[in-house]
Amino acid sequence: MRNISSIGSYTFLNHTGISLYNTYNITTINAHAFDNAIILNNTLSFNSLTTIGQYAFYNAQFNSIIHLGTATLPEHCFENAIFTNITFNSNNVAIGNYCFKGATIGHLTEESNITTIGNNAFENVDTTMYLHLSGLTSLGNNAFKGSNISTITSLGSITAIGEYTFNNCVNLTNLDFIPNTV
Numbered sequence: 242m243r244n245i246s247s248i249g250s251y252t253f254l255n256h257t258g259i260s261l262y263n264t265y266n267i268t269t270i271n272a273h274a275f276d277n278a279i280i281l282n283n284t285l286s287f288n289s290l291t292t293i294g295q296y297a298f299y300n301a302q303f304n305s306i307i308h309l310g311t312a313t314l315p316e317h318c319f320e321n322a323i324f325t326n327i328t329f330n331s332n333n334v335a336i337g338n339y340c341f342k343g344a345t346i347g348h349l350t351e352e353s354n355i356t357t358i359g360n361n362a363f364e365n366v367d368t369t370m371y372l373h374l375s376g377l378t379s380l381g382n383n384a385f386k387g388s389n390i391s392t393i394t395s396l397g398s399i400t401a402i403g404e405y406t407f408n409n410c411v412n413l414t415n416l417d418f419i420p421n422t423v
Contacts, residue, residue: 253278275301314340329354336362
């Protein structure tokens with residue numbers, strides 16, 4: 242995949258047991274590209290990624306994505322996906338509506354780069370999460386509704402929290418609104 246820069250829509254739809262290598266130069270992953278796919282790699286690296294389509298990893302299973310170069314994760318991008326880690330390699334990351342809804346997430350890395358979390362973005366995420374969101378400015382409606390989030394720290398930059406944002410988050414015990422300092 243060294244010379245490939247784009248993965249088309251539905252390319253790996255319902256594909257089970259694929260391994261991908263040399264994904265560093267991929268700049269575009271189109272809608273539904275890995276919809277319902279099982280990716281066997283230990284780690285995927287998309288350093289050059291600039292565009293990712295809606296539902297790109299919908300219901301997909303994979304271990305880890307590192308160096309996700311895009312700054313915008315569109316609606317439903319990782320909805321119902323199962324994975325252990327994702328690392329954001331961009332500043333000012335915007336997480337779209339329903340982006341991780343129903344996903345099983347082990348850990349997000351570089352959460353401080355996240356500036357916006359859309360409506361229902363982490364709704365019903367069933368893994369316990371601890372997030373450090375020092376760059377976050379807004380949380381959409383139902384952003385964490387029904388999720389197992391327990392702690393969010395460094396919310397000093399937040400200016401807007403939507404309706405029902407933490408509705409039914411029974412494990413949420415700590416929100417830290419301490420202003421960010423230089």
